[in-house]
Amino acid sequence: MNTLEAIYQRRSVKAFDPNHKITPEEEKQLLEATIQAPTSFNIQHWRFVILRDPQLRQKIRQEYGNNQAQMTDASLLILFTADVKAWEKNPSRYWQNAPKEVADLLVNWIAPFHEGREWLQRDEAQRSIGMAMQNLMLAAKEMGYDSCPMIGFDIEKVAELVNLPKDYVIGPMVAIGKKIKEPWPKPGQIPLEDLIVENSF
Template identity: 45%
Template sequence: MNTKENIETRRSTKHFNPERVMPKEDLAELIRLTKLAPSSFNMQNYRLLVVRDKELRKKIRAAAWDQAHVTDASVLFIMCADLNAYDANPEEYWGHAPEEVQNILGPMIKPFYEGNDELIRDEANRSTALAGMTLMLAARELGYDSCPMIGFDKDAVSKLVNLPEGMMLGFMIPVGEQIKAAWARGPRLPDEKVLIYDQF
């Protein structure tokens, strides 16, 4: 497939083959591709929680309105973010760059975010969303389907996965082999409702 086909054929799949095991090589490649998602200042503040434990998945399913795709998909990703990523050593993000670039961007990160909780949380949401979309398109390329989910009790799931202080839980993405076609795609809103040039 190419990018256009992946975008056009990606659907939110609800019915997965519970017998399909994702090979380690596929999982590793899916993670590698997901990590190519863009992030502000290259902070890579998204965190990919990969849930494969069957008993834990059953508990998460119970906290997700008993939706079967939580347990039936090959892998359950929980998209999280480190809210303190801005405070890390900037060399982690820019150590590869020329020294003049490091000297400009590195010192900018902390003062840009520090004390601005709304911006930090907005950035966490942006990064998890970008990584999540990258993950879903990469899954299509590898022959898998997926379903972004917000239909769950976030507090209950946070407890089940021992979400650390300073981490944000965004959404979940089950990935696996589709066994029943997704519902027909709804019509897209007309351009005049979603498209604006220059100014509102």
């Protein structure tokens, strides 16, 4: 499957085989592909909470997740979070393999770009989550799996359950597994000509 095929075939699947297991090797392959996504200044804000405990997943589904079956039935359930303050936590590590002159230049730009701009810090963290999620879902499709991104859960309660650090944000969850039911037909895309603006509104 090529990239375009994966893009067009990726769907949000709601019904997964609860008995299917993803191997540790496949999980690592998926996550390694996920972290190839770009981030501003290579900060890599993402932190992936693998929701592995069946009882925890059941609690989230029943109490805070609108009884979405994929929360318990998918082979893998990942809660995407991001460290909003990652930009100030040992930033030289993000450029450790770059030539020194490049690393020095970029690392010295990180703090002035972020300091005092809390809205930007949060936006960058969420942007990073979004790009990583798409990598995960396309990689899953390439590997013969299906996925479902989900935001229909009580963010505050789930944050408590996973002991989310105070300087982190929560993004969606993504369920990965083997589908047992075809998704609904695509509802349709807005015509491309309605979405494109040339140069200025």
